[in-house]
Amino acid sequence: MKPLMLWIFVLLAAVLALGCAQPEPLPEWEAANPLSPLPAPPLGVDHTFEELAEPPTVETVRLGRWLFYDTRLSADNTISCATCHRPANAFSEPTSVSTGIAGQEGGRKAPTFINAAWALLPHTFWDGRAANLEDQALGPVENPIEMGNTHDAMIETLQGIQGYARYFEATFGSPGITTDRVAKAIADYERTRMSGNSPYDRWKAGDESAVSDEVKLGDQLFFDKAGCNQCHLGYNFTDTLFHNLGVGWDPDSETFRDEGRFAITNQESEKGAFKTPTVREVTHRAPYMHDGSIETLREVVELYNRGGDPNPYLDPKIKALDLSEEEIDALVAMMEALDGEGYLDTPPGAFPQ
Numbered sequence: 001m002k003p004l005m006l007w008i009f010v011l012l013a014a015v016l017a018l019g020c021a022q023p024e025p026l027p028e029w030e031a032a033n034p035l036s037p038l039p040a041p042p043l044g045v046d047h048t049f050e051e052l053a054e055p056p057t058v059e060t061v062r063l064g065r066w067l068f069y070d071t072r073l074s075a076d077n078t079i080s081c082a083t084c085h086r087p088a089n090a091f092s093e094p095t096s097v098s099t100g101i102a103g104q105e106g107g108r109k110a111p112t113f114i115n116a117a118w119a120l121l122p123h124t125f126w127d128g129r130a131a132n133l134e135d136q137a138l139g140p141v142e143n144p145i146e147m148g149n150t151h152d153a154m155i156e157t158l159q160g161i162q163g164y165a166r167y168f169e170a171t172f173g174s175p176g177i178t179t180d181r182v183a184k185a186i187a188d189y190e191r192t193r194m195s196g197n198s199p200y201d202r203w204k205a206g207d208e209s210a211v212s213d214e215v216k217l218g219d220q221l222f223f224d225k226a227g228c229n230q231c232h233l234g235y236n237f238t239d240t241l242f243h244n245l246g247v248g249w250d251p252d253s254e255t256f257r258d259e260g261r262f263a264i265t266n267q268e269s270e271k272g273a274f275k276t277p278t279v280r281e282v283t284h285r286a287p288y289m290h291d292g293s294i295e296t297l298r299e300v301v302e303l304y305n306r307g308g309d310p311n312p313y314l315d316p317k318i319k320a321l322d323l324s325e326e327e328i329d330a331l332v333a334m335m336e337a338l339d340g341e342g343y344l345d346t347p348p349g350a351f352p353q
């Protein structure tokens, strides 16, 4: 009897142990960046991912999130996209111009790409030289003062990181790490960085108490007397077109420190013209303009109020506005009410190894 009991115990114990066996634990980096549902566009962003030609998928976005924050894409493993495009600054940066690899300064400020998934026109960069987020995504990798790498070297690095292979395969349905795949993944992560549901959006959706009377006055001015909506229009408050406000004009030499759109099109009329930025999340993006030359929102409105900075190529839509001090404050308050939510993120806690 006794040996039989013992055997039964041993068997029971074995069955129990098997039943409780844990599945293979997730790699640390996958636990830190799990597949998660695509975020819903917030109030005020009147679009859906389905309307895009090639919508993001949960897989492209997860992979893109790693790549966006991975410093191994740069030549010396120090710089990621997020070095300049910082979540807390709505994916812009708190400095006038960017600092890239080996502390080198560029001539322009990193613009935000929030809500860029549904950009009205295919104009990426301050001068529109890239057509879409995919075209844009790999430029910085090869820019000698940004990430200082080559595409070949970046692909080689990624191929050498064993952990990445399975995610490229799971995302694109076949093995292989290519520049196109890296670009698509990063661009899709960017497409999920949206901003809406601000007090302004809640007011426009019917909640009269969401904003102050000052904001309401500012809104009226924005769309009427001040004519800001001639360029800052649509759900993301930008026409995605190029205009000269006089920013960067040097009256002494009568030249622009940066010729902007002109360098791309050679159109005289586009000298010193830059792409209209969104005014969503604008409080997180000081200093302002392509060269970060204006410190505060109030000073931006003062620039418009005096009719821009005079130069031969000033946009004809820019005229002195004759705004009172109260009206200037109201425009600032209106823009401040466009601080919303939906874009924030933190770098994944671990990366494929």
Ligand code: HEC
Binding pocket: 068, 079, 080, 081, 082, 083, 084, 085, 098, 099, 100, 101, 106, 108, 109, 110, 111, 112, 113, 123, 124, 125, 126, 127, 133, 136, 137, 138, 140, 141, 145, 146, 147, 186, 190
């Ligand atoms: C060293 C700083 C720096 C790094 C690193 C960097 N960027 Fe940028 N980014 C900029 C600057 C500056 C601009 C504007 C350049 C211009 O307009 O000529 C820009 C422009 C952009 C734009 C255009 C936004 C718009 O509204 O047109 C996107 C999108 C973007 N970067 C994504 C990325 C991605 C993806 C990476 C990583 C692969 C990256 N950036 C790395 C500084 C940086």
Ligand code: HEC
Binding pocket: 222, 226, 227, 228, 229, 230, 231, 232, 242, 243, 244, 245, 247, 274, 275, 276, 277, 278, 279, 282, 285, 287, 288, 289, 290, 291, 297, 300, 301, 304, 315, 317, 318, 331, 335
């Ligand atoms: C003619 C088109 C046009 C009009 C009208 C216009 N803007 Fe702009 N806005 C732009 C362009 C273009 C820039 C970027 C210029 C540059 O960087 O050189 C800009 C930049 C800004 C910025 C800085 C944003 C950033 O990220 O740096 C703010 C804020 C702003 N505009 C608010 C306003 C307000 C408020 C009004 C109305 C008083 C207004 N704009 C009217 C085209 C326009």
